[in-house]
Amino acid sequence: MCDSICEKTASALRNAFVRGDLSARSITEAFFSRIEQVEPSIGTFITLTEEATLRRADVLDKKRASGAPMGTLAGVPVAVKDNLCTRGVKTTCASRALKDFIPPYSAHAVDRLIEEDALIIGKTNMDEFAMGSSTENSAFKITRNPWDTGRVPGGSSGGSAAAVAARMAPLALGSDTAGSVRQPAALCGVMGLKPTYGRVSRYGLVAFASSMDQVGPFARNAEDMAMLLGAIAAPDRRDSTCTNHAAPDYLETLERPLNGLKFGMPKEYFTTDGLSPVAAEALDGARKVFEGLGGQFKEISIPHSRIDVEDGRISSFAVACYYILCTAEAASNLARFDGVRYGHRTHGAADVLEMYSKSRSEGFGDEVKRRIMLGPHVLSSGYYEAYYLKAARVRRLIAEDLERAFDEVDLVFAPTTPSPAFKIGEKTADPLEMYLNDIFTSSCNLAGNCAISIPCGRSPEGLPLGLQLMGPRWEEQRLLSVSHAYQQQTRWHDAAPHHSP
Numbered sequence: 001m002c003d004s005i006c007e008k009t010a011s012a013l014r015n016a017f018v019r020g021d022l023s024a025r026s027i028t029e030a031f032f033s034r035i036e037q038v039e040p041s042i043g044t045f046i047t048l049t050e051e052a053t054l055r056r057a058d059v060l061d062k063k064r065a066s067g068a069p070m071g072t073l074a075g076v077p078v079a080v081k082d083n084l085c086t087r088g089v090k091t092t093c094a095s096r097a098l099k100d101f102i103p104p105y106s107a108h109a110v111d112r113l114i115e116e117d118a119l120i121i122g123k124t125n126m127d128e129f130a131m132g133s134s135t136e137n138s139a140f141k142i143t144r145n146p147w148d149t150g151r152v153p154g155g156s157s158g159g160s161a162a163a164v165a166a167r168m169a170p171l172a173l174g175s176d177t178a179g180s181v182r183q184p185a186a187l188c189g190v191m192g193l194k195p196t197y198g199r200v201s202r203y204g205l206v207a208f209a210s211s212m213d214q215v216g217p218f219a220r221n222a223e224d225m226a227m228l229l230g231a232i233a234a235p236d237r238r239d240s241t242c243t244n245h246a247a248p249d250y251l252e253t254l255e256r257p258l259n260g261l262k263f264g265m266p267k268e269y270f271t272t273d274g275l276s277p278v279a280a281e282a283l284d285g286a287r288k289v290f291e292g293l294g295g296q297f298k299e300i301s302i303p304h305s306r307i308d309v310e311d312g313r314i315s316s317f318a319v320a321c322y323y324i325l326c327t328a329e330a331a332s333n334l335a336r337f338d339g340v341r342y343g344h345r346t347h348g349a350a351d352v353l354e355m356y357s358k359s360r361s362e363g364f365g366d367e368v369k370r371r372i373m374l375g376p377h378v379l380s381s382g383y384y385e386a387y388y389l390k391a392a393r394v395r396r397l398i399a400e401d402l403e404r405a406f407d408e409v410d411l412v413f414a415p416t417t418p419s420p421a422f423k424i425g426e427k428t429a430d431p432l433e434m435y436l437n438d439i440f441t442s443s444c445n446l447a448g449n450c451a452i453s454i455p456c457g458r459s460p461e462g463l464p465l466g467l468q469l470m471g472p473r474w475e476e477q478r479l480l481s482v483s484h485a486y487q488q489q490t491r492w493h494d495a496a497p498h499h500s501p
């Protein structure tokens with residue numbers, strides 16, 4: 001019973017609930033029993049809210065029985081990344097600095113879930129403050145990939161991706177600053193979307209690099225993703241970078257035919273040693289499917305997103321530019337966690353300076369400290385022009401390349417990750433190696449346009465692979481309808497990991 005409920009898509013669950021075939025309580029119980037079964041071997045959640053979720057389920061059951069109109073996510077469980085504030089529920093950002101922080105308000109995206117009658121089931125593990133690509137930077141625990149528990153789920157939203165892959169929730173929210181939704185989605189065999197910058201309010205998302213952070217949805221198929229994006233994409237005056245325009249009805253435009261749509265393949269991405277042969281092969285298969293649907297492919301160039309390989313060392317302007325800008329922004333954003341108003345406070349410091357210094361030294365992990373130290377360096381008077389200013393200029397060039405590409409083609413077709421999920425511990429010793437996970441994803445955050453990752457194949461070891469479609473700003477509906485068409489022809493998105501607890 002539990003497993004058959006947990007296998008259902010979000011839209012099937014909502015329909016069953018609204019029709020009265022399943023109560024919100026039985027849905028909640030089924031998912032918590034699934035979580036009890038698989039959570040010990042995966043380590044997805046930092047906080048589970050079983051009691052509160054059951055109380056909420058009872059409220060929803062009463063509301064339904066009264067005949068009141070139900071929200072677009074009625075009765076659908078959603079897992080939420082632990083950097084989105086949830087009123088009255090711990091929000092830690094997987095950091096010792098915020099280990100006991102209980103926010104007095106909820107993020108806009110979280111409020112929207114509640115307004116649409118979703119069931120929030122808990123807060124998912126992540127890299128501390130969303131800095132990382134493997135979820136190994138969490139202060140509390142690692143999360144394992146449900147397809148192979150010896151491997152990482154990706155990051156930083158690894159818990160949210162693993163929750164959806166392992167059927168612990170049909171939907172989840174994450175955040176994407178350079179790939180943190182798309183990369184774990186690809187490695188866990190689910191869909192992940194980074195909306196256009198400004199599509200979803202950042203209010204209540206703990207800030208990392210504010211000029212790039214976006215809240216993004218995870219789902220198993222395009223229809224579910226359209227439901228979730230439609231719920232969270234709503235104007236919000238509390239984030240001045242959030243658009244005032246209402247989002248289109250993503251479900252209504254889902255069935256658009258793909259015929260004649262032009263896909264651009266960046267030569268910089270497909271002729272590099274940075275892309276593994278298994279990923280290249282899966283992408284080739286996907287290209288044939290799109291061609292069969294009437295899509296047209298042409299080579300394009302996005303020169304400032306190019307990937308260079310010299311003596312086996314990979315480098316990328318986009319990654320270099322991203323790590324300069326994000327450290328500058330992160331150092332400033334994280335200054336507030338000083339143990340006074342927010343964050344862990346040390347015991348027994350002799351004076352205020354020692355209190356700041358010890359509180360922050362004890363509160364933050366190594367990767368966060370690395371970025372807090374790099375930020376002021378790239379902004380310092382001696383280096384500002386060489387680093388920050390130059391990165392800001394390169395950012396513009398990267399964005400202009402993509403703008404030009406979208407004059408020529410409707411979508412950019414790209415890999416999401418260079419290869420499938422890597423082993424736990426494989427990249428922790430070398431931060432630069434870890435940063436290279438972002439070679440295909442960071443350009444869209446720098447440019448602000450939208451992009452989606454869709455499951456498109458499996459490696460010989462049976463690990464999921466993803467393809468990335470990038471769209472012009474505000475064209476999420478195009479990403480969703482094209483994904484939907486692809487999923488009518490393929491079954492990659494349906495496959496569940498053979499995970500035995």
Ligand code: GLN
Nearest residue numbers: 130131132177178179180
């Ligand atoms: N790998 C990126 C980083 O470590 C991912 C950031 C993100 O998207 N949150 O900064």
